Amino acid sequence: MKAKLGVSALVLLFLGGLWLVAAPFAVGYQPRGAEYVDATVNDLWVGGGLAALAFVSLVIYAADALRELARRGKHAES
Structure with missing residues (x-):
């Protein structure tokens, strides 16, 4: 829930800019x-x-989310 709120705020800031x-x-x-x-x-x-x-904050968030998904996928294979 917090992540969705943060991403929504960043999208609104981006659109406002x-x-x-x-x-x-x-x-x-x-x-x-x-x-x-x-x-x-x-x-x-x-x-x-x-x-x-x-925009930079959204890219950092997306990269972190992808890194977390990859980490979870790697642990699931083991």
Whole structure:
């Protein structure tokens, strides 16, 4: 149960980070063809960092889960 909650939180953080990256363009507060406004730069850095951190955490979690499954499979064969 705790693992599902943690993975769900990481997925939500990842999606939130992607939204922050897309928001300036989707919502329209970044004028097309103009130099990036401060809010856009902030959203890109914070959103990109948040999405990257969540993605790396998900990959680490998945690798650990696969390692645990392999360990259990090895013990089951013995």
